[in-house]
Structure formats: structure tokens, C-alpha cells
Amino acid sequence: MTRSTASTYGADSSGLICGFRFGADGVGVPIGAEQGLDWLASGAEGEGFVWLHFNLAHGAAEKWFREHMALSDVFHEVLHEGTRSTRVELDDDMLVAVINDVHYDFAFEPSDISTLWLSVSPRRVVSARLQPLRSIDRLRDAVNRGTPLRSSVELLVHLMHDQGDVLVAIVRNTTARVDDIEDRLLAGRLEKRRADLGALRRLLVRLQRLLAPEPAALFRLLQKPPAWFSEDDLQDLRQSTEEFNVALRDMAALQERIKLLQEDIAGRVAEENNRSLFVLTVVTVLALPINIIAGLFGMNVGGVPLAQNGHGFWVVVAIIATFTVVAGWFAFFRKRD
Helix, strand or coil: CCHHHHHHCCCCCCCEEEEEEECCCCCEEECCHHHHHHHHHHCCCCCCEEEEEEECCCCCHHHHHHHHCCCCHHHHHHCCCCCCCCEEEEECCEEEEEEEEEECCCCCCCCCEEEEEEEEECCEEEEEECCCEHHHHHHHHHHHCCCCCCCHHHHHHHHHHHHHHHHHHHHHHHHHHHHHHHHHHHHCCCCCCHHHHHHHHHHHHHHHHHHCHHHHHHHHHHHCCCCCCCHHHHHHHHHHHHHHHHHHHHHHHHHHHHHHHHHHHHHHHHHHHHHHHHHHHHHHHHHHHHHHHHHHHCCCCCCCCCCCCCCHHHHHHHHHHHHHHHHHHHHHHHHHC
């Protein structure tokens, strides 16, 4: 990595990762931060909007759009909130959204989840993130390939679809991993893969906790949409919300399946532990007669019985064998009862 790239974190001097201007045909044309400001300041007539995507890891990013863009105060507040649960709300006819997504190099770890902040208005979309995220990168790739987006709300809907696709892919891959673990469980070859279930369940719980409020927030928005939402935009947003809700239900069902597998494994482990404890108990009981008699006969005192008897050793062996058989019979029938 060159020094200039490292110092700007993959963005320009303003912290802009990418920018696009969308005309009446909906095709995005790459622009820089200053070009976006000029287009917004020109107040050009006709359809169109700009999308500016920033990297908050760049020190100048937040300062730049505070100074050059009239964003909602709520948007600046949510950037520094401790909680990052999903939320979508209106402020001064401007849509402010906090969306959680997985990292671009997602490795099925609970820590591989980060936040995307959005400010959406009829002529401008501003997005910002700290880590590279999958959904927003899918959206950027789609725009670069020429996918038409004719309104800022259509861009938001496309992002929601991308987020739902990423979530479905996570559920599908997690299901495949759970299937593999279940097959190993049925074959009795779990080895050390049992710990994977706990990691997968923690991941799903964290994802659901962060993403579950999103459908409710979107439904509230659909009940009272801003005036600049078209009917087609509302229909697309409603459809993406329903698809996202289905993915969340699949995730909840997968969590329940993992929980049942964990309970099954815990039961098998407890059964194995009980079996091992029983074997240890039987061995201890069987060894008890010989230990007691050996201790008695090994005392260095006078009057040890059978010391002068030529058959004393075999008499003691017979006594020990008798007591051992009785102890074994008692332990066996106790277990069977």
C-alpha cells in the first residue's frame, strides 16, 4: 500500500469513497465531492440526485460534510450514539437511517458487523461507514455496472434488497454449517466442532438484535411517508421490508434449531459423563476389598492372622475374590435397577 493510499484510507482528501450523479435516465455518472456540491448548488431543474459515500475512518470526512452540506442535526447526533440499533426516522422532511451490515471480509464472527449511516432527501443521498460493508459495496458495483436508479428512494430500496440478499446468504451458509455439524452428531463424530454451534448462535443473536428493529422502523415510515415519496417507491419499499422480515424469521428458526442441537449435544455429553462416572465407581468398588484387606494385613503389628499358615495367601485371595464378586454383583444390579 502506498503512503498516499494509507493516509486517505481509500478515499479522497474529503473522505469521499465514491460519488455519483443520477440523471433522468437513472444511470449514475461518477463525480467528486466538489462536483457534487456544484451540482447541488446550481439547483438544476429536472429529475436527478447525487449520492456521496464517505469513509468515517478518514479524519476529514465528518468535518467536510458538516461544513459543506446542510444535513439534519439528527444525522450528526446518531453518528456518535453509543447504541447502533437500526432506526429510520424523518427530520425536517429528510430521511435519517441507521443500518447494520456485515463487513466485506465477513468471517462468521459476531464482531464482523458494523453500521452504515444514511441521510436521504429528494436530490441528495449521503452515506457514511467506518468499515467496508457488503451491502453498500454491492450497491456501488451495481451503479458502476449501469443499473438505473431514478430516485433517491429507489437507491435506498436497492440497498435494502442488497442487505436482504446478504442476510439470506448468511442464513444459507450458516444452515450448511449446521447441517454438517448435525451430520457429524448423528454419525457420532463431533470431535471439536461442537464449539462451532455456540459461535454461530452468538452471531445470529447479534445479527437479529441489531437488524430486528429494521422492519418495524420501515413499516412506521410507510404509515407516514414524506410527500416526495412516489407510490412506486412506497410499493418497492414495502416489498423489500416484507422480504427482509422473511429473512429474519428464517434466522430465528435457525437459532431455534441450533438451540435444540446444543441441548441434544449437552444431553449426550451428560450421558457420556455419567457412563464414565459409573465405570469409575465400579472400579473403585471392586478395588475396595483388596485395598481394605491389604491395609489390614500390611500393618506392622503382632497377631497378623494366617501369618504361620502355609495356605494363608490363598485363603486371603479367596476372601478378597468373594468380597469382590459380592461388590460387583451389587454394583451391576444397582445399575440395572
